[in-house]
Structures are given as C-alpha cells and as structure tokens.
Amino acid sequence: xxxxxxxxxxxxxxxxxxxxxxxxxxxxxxxxxxxxxxxxxxxxxxxxxxxxxxxxxxxxxxxxxxxxxxxxxxxxxxxxxxxxxxxxxxxxxxxxxxxxxxxxxxxxxxxxxxxxxxxxxxxxxxxxxxxxxxxxxxxxxxxxxxxxxxxxxxxxxxxxxxxxxxxxxxxxxxxxxxxxxxxxxxxxxxxxxxxxxxxxxxx
Numbered sequence: 001x002x003x004x005x006x007x008x009x010x011x012x013x014x015x016x017x018x019x020x021x022x023x024x025x026x027x028x029x030x031x032x033x034x035x036x037x038x039x040x041x042x043x044x045x046x047x048x049x050x051x052x053x054x055x056x057x058x059x060x061x062x063x064x065x066x067x068x069x070x071x072x073x074x075x076x077x078x079x080x081x082x083x084x085x086x087x088x089x090x091x092x093x094x095x096x097x098x099x100x101x102x103x104x105x106x107x108x109x110x111x112x113x114x115x116x117x118x119x120x121x122x123x124x125x126x127x128x129x130x131x132x133x134x135x136x137x138x139x140x141x142x143x144x145x146x147x148x149x150x151x152x153x154x155x156x157x158x159x160x161x162x163x164x165x166x167x168x169x170x171x172x173x174x175x176x177x178x179x180x181x182x183x184x185x186x187x188x189x190x191x192x193x194x195x196x197x198x199x200x201x202x203x
Contacts, residue, residue, distance in 0.1 A: 030159060030188040030200035031149030032166060033181030039115035039169030040064070040146035041125075044074055046084050047160040048107045055079050056154035059087075060161045060200065062112050064122060064135075064143040069093070071135055073112045073124045075104045086110060088124045090134050101126065109162075115169055116141050145181065150200035155186050159200045166196040 034040070040062045051058065061074025069092050077084040083103040090097055104110055113125040120136035122143075148166045150159050166177045176196040184190050187203035 026154060026186075028152040028155065028186035028188055029149050030152075030184050030190055030202070031147065031163065031182075032177055032179075032190070032195065032198060033145045033147045033149075033183065034168045034177050034179050035181065036142040036144040037146040037168030038142045038171060039113065039122075039174070040143075040148060040167070041111060041113035041115070041169075041174070042148045042166040043109050043111050043164040044148075045109040045162040045164070046075060046077075046104050046106050047158075050106060051077065051158040051160055053077060053079050053157045054154055056152075056157055057081075058150060058152045058157050058159060060150040060163070061148070062114055062166075063147045063149070064114060064139055065145055065147075066091075069135065069138050071114050071122045071124065071139065073114060073126065073131070075110070075112075086112075086126055088126075088131055092135055092138055099132075101131070109164075111165075114146075148177070149183065150188075152186070152188065155203060157203075159188055159202050161200045162197075163199070164197045166198075 044060050057078030059076035061072050063072035064070045071090045073088040075084045075086050086101040086104050111127050117123050121133035122135045123133040124131045146168050150161045167174045191199040191201050
C-alpha cells in the first residue's frame, strides 16, 4: 500500500513538473508580418516603467523569416534584470549566438534594423549603427516573411510595447508595412493605429 502511494505521488509530481516545464517554455507572439522583404526595421519603444514578467521575460524585435535560420534584433527584459537590454541574435548552420548590448531605458525608443548587404549578409543596425552581419549563402533574399513582434514567454507577462515606422525593404527602397499579417496569440492582442504603427498589449 505504501509503495503504491509513493508511486502515485511520484507520478503526480512528474506530471506537475512536465506541465510547469511546458508552460515555462511557452511562447506567445504579437505583431505584424510582411510576406517578403530585403530587410525590416522599426522604432521599438520600451514601456513607461518595468513591466511585470513573473519568473519569465519578454522581447520585442524585428526578424528575418525563420524558423530554421534567422537574424533578429530588438530589446528584451527578464526576471531579475535591472533594465531592458538591446540585443542581436541569430541562428545559422554555424550555431546560435545571442549578444546583449546597452540598456534601453523605460519609455525610450530605438530603431532596430536588419538589412541585406551587397555581399549577401544580413546586417543588424541599432539607431543606424552597424552591429554585425551574418548569413551570406544561408538566408536567401528576399526573406519570406519579415516580422516585427513582441514575444512573451509566459501567459502572465505584461506587454505594453509600441512599434512605429515599421518598414520592409524592397530591392533598394524602404516602404511602410502594407499587409494585414497580424498575429496575436494567447491572452495578448494588438492595438492598431496603422499597419506600420501598433502596440502589443495584454494580458
């Protein structure tokens, strides 16, 4: 009888761990997608004050297509951090890299950009300053799609992020996002002003 109780407790504990583990790794996306482009950029603001993130975190970014290989840049904020941080990230056949840059103050805006170079690399820029370039021969141009989104890693994370001047690049010229490629997962939604100006919001 005691063995059965111990076994039952063990099974329940394992089920709880799996449930908590799966929710801890959940990811919710909110934003807009353009079907293709030779680049993507946006002015991405931090909230007026530190958002609630529980034991998890959030990020707001522009990105090439994925899901296999991609380049991304924006800001992110996680439990225990004193401030949001600008970052760039990529996943390529050579591996995965994530690099944090300077803090981005609350209620502050930076322009994040990924654009195609003549050598075939995709270059990250923050406020117009180049930060690195990767992906030649792996990320074909144009990328399909290009994205500007917030990402929450738990359903209780508070999102309050403005995206403005969200643009994609044609072969040489930048244009405002012009497609209704909206995504709003879980308890989050998009407060839309224009196709190129919107706020990720919730829960």
